[in-house]
Amino acid sequence: MKRVYVCTDSLTGIFSAIYDAWKTKLGENEVGIALRGSVEQELFCEYVEIRDNEKKAIAVENLIKRHLGEYAYWNIYHTILSHDSKKADVILGMMLEARKIPDSTRIMEHLSHPKVRRMFEISRKVSNEAHYYREIVRFRELQNGILFSEIEPRNRMLSCLGEHFSDRFPLENWMIYDRTHQMVMVHEAGKQWILVHGEQIDEKLITNCSVKETMYVKLWKGFFDSVAIKERESYERQRQHLPLHYRKYVTEFQEI
Amino acid sequence: MRITQNMSLAEKLNILSDAAKYDVACTSSGTDRKNDGTGIGNCAKAGICHSFSADGRCISLLKILFTNECIYDCKYCINRSSNDVPRASFTPDEVCDLTIEFYRRNYIEGLFLSSGVWKSPDFTMEMIYQTIYKLRTEYRFQGYIHVKAIPGASQELIQRVGFLADRMSINLELPTAEGLRKLAPHKNRKTILTPMRLVQNSMKENKQELMVYRNAPRFVPAGQSTQMIIGATPENDFQILNVAEALYKNFDLKRVFYSAFIHVNDDSNLPVRTDAGPPLLREHRLYQADWLLRYYGFEAKELLSEKNPNFNVLIDPKCNWALEHLELFPLEVNLADYQMLLRVPGIGYKSAARIVKARRMGVLDFDDLKKMGVVLKRALYFITCKGRMMYHTKIEQDYILRNLLSVGDKVPISVREMNYKQISLFDDVNFRQEQFATQQGKKAPIEQYLG
Numbered sequence: 001m002k003r004v005y006v007c008t009d010s011l012t013g014i015f016s017a018i019y020d021a022w023k024t025k026l027g028e029n030e031v032g033i034a035l036r037g038s039v040e041q042e043l044f045c046e047y048v049e050i051r052d053n054e055k056k057a058i059a060v061e062n063l064i065k066r067h068l069g070e071y072a073y074w075n076i077y078h079t080i081l082s083h084d085s086k087k088a089d090v091i092l093g094m095m096l097e098a099r100k101i102p103d104s105t106r107i108m109e110h111l112s113h114p115k116v117r118r119m120f121e122i123s124r125k126v127s128n129e130a131h132y133y134r135e136i137v138r139f140r141e142l143q144n145g146i147l148f149s150e151i152e153p154r155n156r157m158l159s160c161l162g163e164h165f166s167d168r169f170p171l172e173n174w175m176i177y178d179r180t181h182q183m184v185m186v187h188e189a190g191k192q193w194i195l196v197h198g199e200q201i202d203e204k205l206i207t208n209c210s211v212k213e214t215m216y217v218k219l220w221k222g223f224f225d226s227v228a229i230k231e232r233e234s235y236e237r238q239r240q241h242l243p244l245h246y247r248k249y250v251t252e253f254q255e256i
Numbered sequence: 257m258r259i260t261q262n263m264s265l266a267e268k269l270n271i272l273s274d275a276a277k278y279d280v281a282c283t284s285s286g287t288d289r290k291n292d293g294t295g296i297g298n299c300a301k302a303g304i305c306h307s308f309s310a311d312g313r314c315i316s317l318l319k320i321l322f323t324n325e326c327i328y329d330c331k332y333c334i335n336r337s338s339n340d341v342p343r344a345s346f347t348p349d350e351v352c353d354l355t356i357e358f359y360r361r362n363y364i365e366g367l368f369l370s371s372g373v374w375k376s377p378d379f380t381m382e383m384i385y386q387t388i389y390k391l392r393t394e395y396r397f398q399g400y401i402h403v404k405a406i407p408g409a410s411q412e413l414i415q416r417v418g419f420l421a422d423r424m425s426i427n428l429e430l431p432t433a434e435g436l437r438k439l440a441p442h443k444n445r446k447t448i449l450t451p452m453r454l455v456q457n458s459m460k461e462n463k464q465e466l467m468v469y470r471n472a473p474r475f476v477p478a479g480q481s482t483q484m485i486i487g488a489t490p491e492n493d494f495q496i497l498n499v500a501e502a503l504y505k506n507f508d509l510k511r512v513f514y515s516a517f518i519h520v521n522d523d524s525n526l527p528v529r530t531d532a533g534p535p536l537l538r539e540h541r542l543y544q545a546d547w548l549l550r551y552y553g554f555e556a557k558e559l560l561s562e563k564n565p566n567f568n569v570l571i572d573p574k575c576n577w578a579l580e581h582l583e584l585f586p587l588e589v590n591l592a593d594y595q596m597l598l599r600v601p602g603i604g605y606k607s608a609a610r611i612v613k614a615r616r617m618g619v620l621d622f623d624d625l626k627k628m629g630v631v632l633k634r635a636l637y638f639i640t641c642k643g644r645m646m647y648h649t650k651i652e653q654d655y656i657l658r659n660l661l662s663v664g665d666k667v668p669i670s671v672r673e674m675n676y677k678q679i680s681l682f683d684d685v686n687f688r689q690e691q692f693a694t695q696q697g698k699k700a701p702i703e704q705y706l707g
């Protein structure tokens with residue numbers, strides 16, 4: 001009978017489940033992981049609830065880093081941030097496959113295996129979305145000088161932006177608000193960024209912009225219009241590169 | 257003639273970005289630089305596009321001219337001295353302020369600063385130098401800066417600017433010296449190629465210095481680029497591609513950009529104005545070929561020849577090459593070397609690398625290729641997996657061509673939107689040469705100008 005471990009949708013949860021599944025030494029078709037809340041009941045399956053366990057998670061993290069290498073870890077990390085409901089099972093499948101091949105660090109090259117390929121796709125989607133937001137996050141300067149930005153991403157990829165923006169604006173106070181997942185990334189000048197969950201944002205405060213903000217928005221929009229060449233106009237091509245979905249909070253596409 | 261003294265910043269930005277938009281280079285790639293913790297900005301090796309304008313081109317840098325005052329009278333240029341257009345100039349502080357404030361809001365990746373030639377090349381270059389010196393030191397900006405070197409400016413100035421900028425470019429403007437003489441009477445090949453050579457040599461010296469002193473200042477770390485206007489003069493694609501190849505080989509350029517000629521002025525030396533719009537398909541084919549030169553190990557003479565000097569309107573240069581060399585195909589994907597895989601239509605350099613890695617782990621089949629990003633509808637005529645082709649196909653030029661055409665060429669939407677008549681009229685270079693009624697004389701070989 002197949003055994004399916006059910007865990008929470010978090011790094012700790014998924015790694016805890018992998019820990020237990022790994023210990024059983026069962027094969028790929030005999031064990032799986034499902035996320036709590038998105039379990040598809042199957043016949044002839046035994047479901048085991050897994051509690052989050054920091055120790056187990058750290059053990060799995062070390063195992064991955066030591067035996068599968070940095071690149072595989074990078075892929076697993078991005079897969080965990082995805083909104084894909086089968087991601088945990090995909091990671092487990094990929095790890096079980098890595099156990100079989102002679103050089104486990106090359107597992108990500110093994111693209112002809114369905115689970116590895118699926119993971120490659122999922123992690124690529126997440127890292128692509130993170131890359132998109134590196135481009136189209138738009139800050140506005142609030143009254144108190146804080147640079148504020150809001151986004152609505154599909155995946156939980158806010159943490160992928162931290163290093164980029166804190167390196168870019170080390171001396172600024174800035175925050176990025178993920179409306180989909182109700183998370184905020186906060187950076188205080190000269191310090192490390194942090195992630196804040198479940199905190200209510202004062203909607204009034206974030207619309208209260210500094211005096212010069214409108215001027216720079218206007219200048220930017222003016223530039224955005226004048227830099228386009230009329231003879232080459234192509235809104236379809238623009239949409240291809242910058243889909244409408246991403247434009248919601250992008251300054252140059254907003255009405256003043 | 258300075259009637260534009262009291263202009264608002266918005267008006268200036270409007271005029272000077274409008275005047276700069278015909279320059280195509282807007283990439284922010286080539287440098288990887290972390291912030292040192294004392295200022296603002298960093299650089300990402302791959303470059304970052306921040307937006308896309310209404311013409312679908314990427315906006316990565318604040319692309320502006322320092323001034324559109326110009327003493328030159330280049331016939332294709334909107335800012336030529338004989339044109340009656342509103343003129344404006346920034347001050348260094350205005351440019352710095354705009355750059356920093358746009359950058360803080362994550363609108364842009366950095367600054368692209370070009371300029372009309374104001375008073376003299378040296379005077380203009382000095383203004384540019386002052387601006388970016390201020391931006392780097394006073395405003396502590398560590399993002400990307402792309403600067404145009406002004407042809408004819410002194411060596412010393414260009415070198416000083418090079419230590420502050422990430423990329424420098426000098427526009428070749430037109431593919432041949434003859435075209436340049438005709439359309440840009442104040443510029444000549446020598447004043448363009450001299451600074452290009454200077455930047456190249458300074459970069460080489462700088463590399464040596466950096467080997468000895470790791471913290472030595474860096475000279476244009478993202479390299480230099482150039483651009484040519486396509487379709488303002490009667491050169492064929494073979495000539496243009498040869499020029500590009502010579503530039504890559506002899507001047508170590510990072511990129512050559514091609515800019516489809518856009519009618520902004522009426523001049524008897526320019527081609528006759530038509531309704532067809534800029535030659536976008538031709539520009540697209542040149543970019544495709546350019547990639548083949550830089551990433552796929554092709555040479556210009558493999559893609560075109562004296563006899564057949566222009567790109568096919570219907571299929572891309574790589575497919576065209578493959579059809580001419582059917583004796584090399586089909587190729588066994590599991591055995592072929594990387595260089596040959598690169599030459600298969602439908603296999604890009606990324607999927608070729610994936611194939612080489614993945615086949616170490618197991619034998620690949622068509623299904624695997626598809627998942628790796630190979631475009632099978634194009635590739636299937638040229639490859640086998642485990643000794644078998646995907647379908648039963650003939651290896652015959654006409655047959656494959658017909659099938660490839662029914663699949664459709666992957667051209668950008670802006671080109672696809674044109675109807676058939678426009679394509680055939682404007683991109684068939686043989687036809688277009690009739691527009692240059694006056695220029696039927698002998699064409700000089702191009703290499704001699706690029707020695």
